[in-house]
Amino acid sequence: MAISKKLADELEQRRAIALAGGGQKKADERHAKGRLTARERLDALFSKGTFQEFGLHAKHRTRHFGMDKKDIPTDGVVVGTGFVDGRPVAAFSQDFGVVGGSLGEIHSKKICHTLDHAVKAGIPVIGFNDSGGARIQEGVGSLAGYGQVFYRNVQLSGVVPQISIIAGPCAGGAAYSPALTDFIIMTRENAQMFICGPEVIRSVTGEVTTMDEIGSAKAHASISGNIHFIAESDEHAIALAHRLLSFLPSNNMQDPPHKVEPDLSVVDIPALDEIVPEDPKAPFDVREVIKLLADDADFLEVQELFAQNIVIGFGRIGGIVVGFVGNQPTVKAGTLDIDASDKAARFVRFCNVYNIPIVTLVDVPGFLPGVKQEQQGIIRHGAKMLFAYASATVPKITVIMRKAYGGAYLAMCSEDMGADRVIAWPTAEIAVMGAEGAANILYRKEIKEAEDPVAKSKELIAEYREEFATPYLAAGELMAHDVIQPRETRSAVALSLRGLMSKRETRPPKKHGNIPL
Structure with a gap:
């Protein structure tokens, strides 16, 4: 009709x-x-x-x-x-x-x-x-x-x-x-x-x-x-x-919209050699590292203005979508505090549920000290990062650029927390605590009895770095899988990502874990 x-x-x-x-x-x-x-x-x-x-x-x-x-x-x-x-x-x-x-x-x-x-x-x-x-x-x-x-x-x-x-x-x-x-x-x-x-x-x-x-x-x-x-x-x-x-899959059963190159371009990035200052206390901007690693320097930062001591966001390396997590030495020396822990942990969990590999860039002197941090639950909040990384089954690649001290070293996805590939730069320091604090504890008597305590302290700090915090010691114990020149990082990460695209890893059957909220 x-x-x-x-x-x-x-x-x-x-x-x-x-x-x-x-x-x-x-x-x-x-x-x-x-x-x-x-x-x-x-x-x-x-x-x-x-x-x-x-x-x-x-x-x-x-x-x-x-x-x-x-x-x-x-x-x-x-x-x-x-x-x-x-x-x-x-x-x-x-x-x-x-x-x-x-x-x-x-x-x-x-x-x-x-x-x-x-x-x-x-x-x-x-x-x-x-x-x-x-x-x-x-x-x-x-x-x-x-x-x-x-x-x-x-x-x-x-x-x-x-x-x-x-x-x-x-x-x-x-x-x-x-x-x-x-x-x-x-x-x-x-x-x-x-x-x-x-x-x-x-x-x-x-x-x-x-x-x-x-x-x-x-x-x-x-x-x-x-x-x-x-x-x-x-x-x-x-x-x-x-x-x-443009960086996200349509659902959790799909891979992200990778743009994988048929022939992987493996080239050095000399500018990365100039990133880390000679002074171990001098800051550098981790965003510059990310932009040098990301294809066409294309990086979408997430929560740019919040907890700026850690940087998170999306980019591609060799066409593969990745989530970047990096300590920011220019803010609070890159320490992890309550807000930074929450910010990073939630981002890691998002990447995991949507099959997005995670690249972690480490320069962390530790968790931020302070009465307010302790009273407001830095233990609980810091544990969120440990939980998020340990439960993530996507490819996880960690680059230790400089400091990686104490529990914060573990919280930034160490090999023991499930990193598939850990790469260290020659400037990396992996230790229980910073060289100055450790040397002053271990060699307190020698420093006190020295004719020139200041000079002796500097000497012993350098000795501690060489003996206990060198990346080669970590590499010798397989806490780092390789020590490379910074310029080689993009190629190393790109090759690792390509090799991990077929990664399959499971966890014990359960409804879900009980993250320390």
Whole structure:
């Protein structure tokens, strides 16, 4: 039976209402603030013409506190799938122009449907968070909706990558959904994320604060560590999501998007010989090492502003996607503290679940000393790194560039913690503690009785380095598998990665380990 003009017209009319969302006026208001609408964000995310929408006509129908008198196109959220660089991706985009993007029963069902589809299809999920929070007119039903979303975020974790883009308000319980995902990108302007706002904090605790201090992208990127990237605009946030996806597999059963060269290029990088200063206390920027190792110096740093004493991120070596973890000597001398341990451990676990090899660059004098560090649980937090590396079964390659002292040496993926390949530079020092401290303990009497204690101390420190901390001693006991010139590092790592691509390693059967949280 042919579709009558009346039915066709009704369909087009309903489509037009849904596609209009909150209307042109609200769209213009967003554009005036440099923001995209919910649909414009999805249009920018996906390749042109590939977006397939779910639930265009879905909207709340139950009568709650006068909501029956409101028209809520798409129930305030646009969901569906499309293609990003030729790969299918699921997405949802909350529409602040429709009842503030508030979450109600149908709104949450649409998001849940998208997440369910993503896990069945084995494809990544990107969520644009821009919502006034729970739709209070729907009462506890809206809280149930959040619970259903959270539950699925957890079910998808470690199965398909989840990326959250905070492009507007994300307050109260709503903030927990992005927190359960793998990566959070937040726009610098027009976005806020918090549990309790400044007014609530003041009324309950008496503390006076501002939104910039507790809910801004800058605060979350540098202080709380809740987010991974700051975007300057909606468009920039989408570009960051594209770049992030370029390093990730679609699901945990696939390999990352390697670009393996048919003929591996094995060449020296002479600039690496000049990286480590002659003065063992002088700092150097580990990012320079990473860029010299990575193909075309292409390195996507993650959490750049948080716990800057350790550097993490993605790149490729010989076409193989890797996760880099490196101590940063320019910040806190590269020591491991609570925040650095948390940052590195979570990144290692992410790489492991998505089959991404890990390259660890070591120059660590130890865990950061301090009363606050001890009282706030540096033992527990440092143990996260030990747990993360020991439980990881992906290829693990460790390069000891300079200092590797004490428990921090183990926490940076030593041979005993499961590294498949440990490479040391001639400048490496592998020891229980730093040469100065060790020499002053071992040779205290000799130094005290010397005619020139300072000169004697320097002599014995050098002797200790030569006898107890040399990389050749570690190599002799197979704690390091080779000692090489820095210039040879890229070739050595590339060859090791290529040889480890078929690595298979299992752990004892169990539900999961009990990481010291």
